[in-house]
Amino acid sequence: MKKLTSLVLAIGLGSAFVLAGCGSTNSKVSDGVNKMLDTTTQLSKAIDSGDQAKVKEVGPKLEDQWATFEDDVKKDNKDSYGKIEKYLDPTIAGSKAPQLDKEALNTLNNQLTDALKELANKTK
Template identity: 45%
Template sequence: MKKKFIMSILVLTLSAAMLSACGAKPEGEAADSAMQEQTTTTNASELSVKDGTAKLLSNAKQLKKAATAGDETKIREIAPSLEEVWASFEDGVKEKYPDIYDEIEKSLNPVVAAAKNTTMDKDAVLKIDDQLIQVLFDLSGKLITVDQVKAGAKQMLDITSEIKKEIAAGNDAKVSELAPKLEDVWKTFEDGVPMRSADLYDKIEKSLNPEVAGSQMSPIDKQVMTQLNDNLTQALNELIQGI
């Protein structure tokens, strides 16, 4: 009886050891898994900063339009969203770009406060908001690489080439379909342009926005659209060659 009891204990001990071995990862595999988790976390953090910066810039630009137009209601509506968006990713900026973090804080907090004042100084709001936009452009220039800017510009050039053919062919429907795609591509890298060339950023905007708007007219103005498309093509080529 005692012998059987000892044998049972041995069987149970061996079974437990085998199960433990099956569940455990080799040291190398465990290290690789930990490294992969760390990389995934880092990439998620960087993505959050990039997306957050783009959103904050978009809101700051909307605030600038409202301040330029003197629309106090719109200013009071947009300003609090700056704080909300910033809170969602500011820790990632503070950790990686502490100097830029401080600059954003110096502009963002005063512009929100100025927008909340009972007697609003719209010129002050506009001035501080411009400072915030510039700092965010600087941050975007670090987050959006030169290669990404060039790739986006080349993609836009492919579209302007197609648009040129369709304008010449008098195919208004196709032009109306293609032009908004320029705007979609531009949004993916535009914030990385001002830090590298503010002049070319303005030049692209001055051609792109009217071209997209003009493409939705019926009928389109063939002469105006051709000129705008040519100007945009030239600006995009200058961007690729100049950065």
């Protein structure tokens, strides 16, 4: 009887760890997406106001934020990964450009924001 109880407890604990691990990936992705969405909002405000110094400060943060959960998205949401990558690199490059192209950068940032919101809806 003791062995059976020990076996049931071991299976229960093992299952709990596996389930907790699955949830942490979604949580990591969700947290990362939310941080990036905050950054795209800040970037949008800086673009709209024409504050090139702020654009150059905020835009590159997207790259570091994406790096923290990019592999999980690539593994579990290939289509979202492709959409985000499509708009992320040009948005970052535009934020680093010597001359601010408000219209082009705003369009790219909006497309990136839409791709991030789509991923956020998938990870709810």
